[in-house]
Amino acid sequence: xxxxxxxxxxxxxxxxxxxxxxxxxxxxxxxxxxxxxxxxxxxxxxxxxxxxxxxxxxxxxxxxxxxxxxxxxxxxxxxxxxxxxxxxxxxxxxxxxxxxxxxxxxxxxxxxxxxxxxxxxxxxxxxxxxxxxxxxxxxxxxxxxxxxxxxxxxxxxxxxxxxxxxxxxxxxxxxxxxxxxxxxxxxxxxxxxxxxxxxxxxxxxxxxxxxxxxxxxxxxxxxxxxxxxxxxxxxxxxxxxxxxxxxxxxxxxxxxxxxxxxxxxxxxxxxxxxxxxxxxxxxxxxxxxxxxxxxxxxxxxxxxxxxxxxx
Amino acid sequence: xxxxxxxxxxxxxxxxxxxxxxxxxxxxxxxxxxxxxxxxxxxxxxxxxxxxxxxxxxxxxxxxxxxxxxxxxxxxxxxxxxxxxxxxxxxxxxxxxxxxxxxxxxxxxxxxxxxxxxxxxxxxxxxxxxxxxxxxxxxxxxxxxxxxxxxxxxxxxxxxxxxxxxxxxxxxxxxxxxxxxxxxxxxxxxxxxxxxxxxxxxxxxxxxxxxxxxxxxxxxxxxxxxxxxxxxxxxxxxxxxxxxxxxxxxxxxxxxxxxxxxxxxxxxxxxxxxxxxxxxxxxxxxxxxxxxxxxxxxxxxxxxxxxxxxxxxxxxxxxxxxx
Numbered sequence: 126x127x128x129x130x131x132x133x134x135x136x137x138x139x140x141x142x143x144x145x146x147x148x149x150x151x152x153x154x155x156x157x158x159x160x161x162x163x164x165x166x167x168x169x170x171x172x173x174x175x176x177x178x179x180x181x182x183x184x185x186x187x188x189x190x191x192x193x194x195x196x197x198x199x200x201x202x203x204x205x206x207x208x209x210x211x212x213x214x215x216x217x218x219x220x221x222x223x224x225x226x227x228x229x230x231x232x233x234x235x236x237x238x239x240x241x242x243x244x245x246x247x248x249x250x251x252x253x254x255x256x257x258x259x260x261x262x263x264x265x266x267x268x269x270x271x272x273x274x275x276x277x278x279x280x281x282x283x284x285x286x287x288x289x290x291x292x293x294x295x296x297x298x299x300x301x302x303x304x305x306x307x308x309x310x311x312x313x314x315x316x317x318x319x320x321x322x323x324x325x326x327x328x329x330x331x332x333x334x335x336x337x338x339x340x341x342x343x344x345x346x347x348x349x350x351x352x353x354x355x356x357x358x359x360x361x362x363x364x365x366x367x368x369x370x371x372x373x374x375x376x377x378x379x380x381x382x383x384x385x386x387x388x389x390x391x392x393x394x395x396x397x398x399x400x401x402x403x404x405x406x407x408x409x410x411x412x413x414x415x416x417x418x419x420x421x422x423x424x425x426x427x428x429x430x431x432x433x434x435x436x
Numbered sequence: 437x438x439x440x441x442x443x444x445x446x447x448x449x450x451x452x453x454x455x456x457x458x459x460x461x462x463x464x465x466x467x468x469x470x471x472x473x474x475x476x477x478x479x480x481x482x483x484x485x486x487x488x489x490x491x492x493x494x495x496x497x498x499x500x501x502x503x504x505x506x507x508x509x510x511x512x513x514x515x516x517x518x519x520x521x522x523x524x525x526x527x528x529x530x531x532x533x534x535x536x537x538x539x540x541x542x543x544x545x546x547x548x549x550x551x552x553x554x555x556x557x558x559x560x561x562x563x564x565x566x567x568x569x570x571x572x573x574x575x576x577x578x579x580x581x582x583x584x585x586x587x588x589x590x591x592x593x594x595x596x597x598x599x600x601x602x603x604x605x606x607x608x609x610x611x612x613x614x615x616x617x618x619x620x621x622x623x624x625x626x627x628x629x630x631x632x633x634x635x636x637x638x639x640x641x642x643x644x645x646x647x648x649x650x651x652x653x654x655x656x657x658x659x660x661x662x663x664x665x666x667x668x669x670x671x672x673x674x675x676x677x678x679x680x681x682x683x684x685x686x687x688x689x690x691x692x693x694x695x696x697x698x699x700x701x702x703x704x705x706x707x708x709x710x711x712x713x714x715x716x717x718x719x720x721x722x723x724x725x726x727x728x729x730x731x732x733x734x735x736x737x738x739x740x741x742x743x744x745x746x747x748x749x750x751x752x753x754x755x756x757x758x759x
Contacts, residue, residue, distance in 0.1 A: 172638055172639065173637050173638070173639075176637060177573075179542075179684060179685060180542045180543075180684050181617065181618070181619040181623075181630075181648060181652065181684070182543075182617070182618050182619065182683070182684045182685055184619055184638035184639070184648060185619070203496065204496045204497065204498045205496070227682070227685075227687070229687055229689055230689070243687070243688040243689040245687055245689070258686070258688065260688060261497045261498070311619075314729055315618055315730065316729065317448075317729065318727070318729040318731060319447060319448055320446065321445055321447075321651060321730075322445050324447065360724075384445065385449055386449070387449070405449060406449060406453045
C-alpha cells in the first residue's frame, strides 16, 4: 500500500481517537456533590449506537447531525440518580437546534445559552449540547448542576453565533421560549405536525425556524384557548424556512399548496407575488408567502387580516 | 405493506378532516385530541382494569413495594373475576410455565417494584424462581434476584427475536412504562416489544423489521409475530409516573404522578387508554389544544392492520379498583 495512504489512515484514526478522547475528557471525573458515588462513563458514536441508549429517539438527534455523546452517571444510594450527557453534533447549528428543541424553564448562565427546570439543566456551547438531570436527589439541585455544567463548558473552547435566520423572527407578541430551529422535517413534526414526509422540502439544504405568537388582538379568545399570563389567548404558529435558492422556496411552496392545502395549480402563479390566505378544515386561517428564498407560513390565524399582516 | 399507496401521504389537514378514517381510524378532533374512530365492522370488545393508590409513590418518589403489591393483587382479582390472588394468577399461568417478563429499561423505565410484585405472585403459584426471566433487549436476569440484577446476556435467535422468547419462555408478560415519544407519538405496550428483537435501526436501513417510518405506524408487526403473539398472556402497564411530552428522553417537568397500573390481555386497548390519559394531561397542562406530535398512528394501526386488539375506546370496558 502507498505509504502516503497509510499515513493518511493513521492520521484519520488519530483524529478519530482524539475526538473520542475529547468528549471523555470534557466530562468531569466525578460528581462534586457530597455523598454521590462516581458512576460509569461511556461514549456512544453515531446514530445506530445512540439508539441502544435512546431507542428510536436517536433518530431525532440524528436529524440534527449527531456525532457522539459522552455520558457520566452517578447515584446517591437513596434512589437519587444523576446523569450528565454531553452531545457533540456535526456543527454548532445542530447543537443549537437540539438545545432549542429541548429548552424549557428559566435561563441560566451556562455556556452560550443555558436553561434549568425541575432538576434538568441544559446548555449549548459550540458544537456541544449538554443535559444534566438529577432525579430524586437534592432538594435544591440547581446550584450544584450549574457548577457541574460550568466545569464542562469551561473546557469547550470558543463559541458560535446563533443561526442568522433566528434574527429574522418578528419579536412582537413572540411567546418566550417557543422558538425552535431545524434543518430536517422530523423536528418540525414534533412542534407542528404537517405531514408524514418532507412536504416543505427542507432536505434540499434549507433551514427553518418555528415560533408561537400571541395573536395581536385576543378579543376572540375563549376559555378553551391557551392561558398565557392568566388570560386566554389565541396562538398563531409561524414557520419560516430559508432555502438555498428562490426556486427551491417556490417549489416547496407549490408542494404545500397542492399536497397540504389541496389547492388548484392555478394558484401556483400567485406564489411569490402575493400572500395566499385560506381557511383550514377547523375554520382557522392559513397564510403562505414566498419571498425570494424564504417561505413563510402562518397557521391557525384568527383572521384573514392577521395572516396578511403578521409578516 | 404500508396502509397507504406510495403516492398517498397523510397530512395534518387529512386528520383534521377525518378523511382517513377508513384506513387509519385516527382523527384530530376538537380540542386537539386524537380520536380513534370506530370501524362499523368491528364488534370485538376488550377489558382493561385500572388499579390505583394515592399512596403508591412514597418519599423521594420511590414506589412503595407494599402498596404496589396490594394494587396489583386487587387489579388481578378484578381482571380475572376471582376472589383470591392465587386463583387470579392460576387462571392465566400454570406452575409448568416458564415466564418471560418483558420490562422496559429505557428512560421512563418500568418500576422494579412492580416487576418484583409480579415475580412474587408467579412463584406463589408454584412457578420455580429459575423459570422466570426478566429482560429488555439482550440483557436480563432470573427470578427475584433478576429483578435488580439483569446483566446476563441472553442474545438473539437467528430470526432476530430474543432467545428468551425463542428458547426459554412458554408464556410472556408485557410490562411497559408509559410515555409520549418523539417518533411514534406514544410508546406503551405495543412499542415495548421493539426491545425484544434485534436487526432494527432508526433509519430502517438494511434491517429485518422496518418499523420507524410514518410515525412508527408499523411497530405492531413485532407483537404480531406468532412467536410473541402466541405466548403473550398478560399486559401490566406501569402508569405510575408517566411522561406526557417529549420522550424517550425525560424532562422531569413532563412526568406526572398518575399512580396507576393497567391490566389487560389486549396491548392495543392499553395503548388506547394511555393515549387518552396522556392527551388529557397535555390539555390540562397547557389549558388548550396540544395534540401529540407526531400523530400516534401506530395505535389504530395495531388493530386495523395487525389485529392485535381493540383501539376504539367505545369498545373497551374499563373497570377501576382503588386501594
